[in-house]
Amino acid sequence: MTNTYDAERNVAYVRSVKCETCVFTRNRPVSRDRVRGMVTEADKAGSCIPCHHHLYQGEAIEPVCRGYFDRKSSMTLRLAVALDMVEFID
Secondary structure (H helix, E strand, C coil), rough: CCCEECCCCEEEEECCCCCCCCCCCCCCCCCCCHHHHHHHHHHHHHHHHHCCCCCCCCCCCCCEEEEHHHHHHHHHHHHHHHHCEEEECC
16 A cells, blocks of 8 residues: 555645656556556555556655546545645655
């Protein structure tokens, strides 16, 4: 599980812009089928897709992928937006 949510501040972190190699762009580093599988897995888990640019960087925060947020945001994220509980970060 990634650190996309800060319980103390009650916010979900979302990348402010898509990465140049976002999996939801033509420059994606994985196949379209793999992206579909990632979305399916996230949906089944009630989760999200974290920004791959931040993964494994040792950062405390791993924001939600902006491409996922824009195109296939989960019900949880849509609710967080409605409740003003989303913080966009670089």
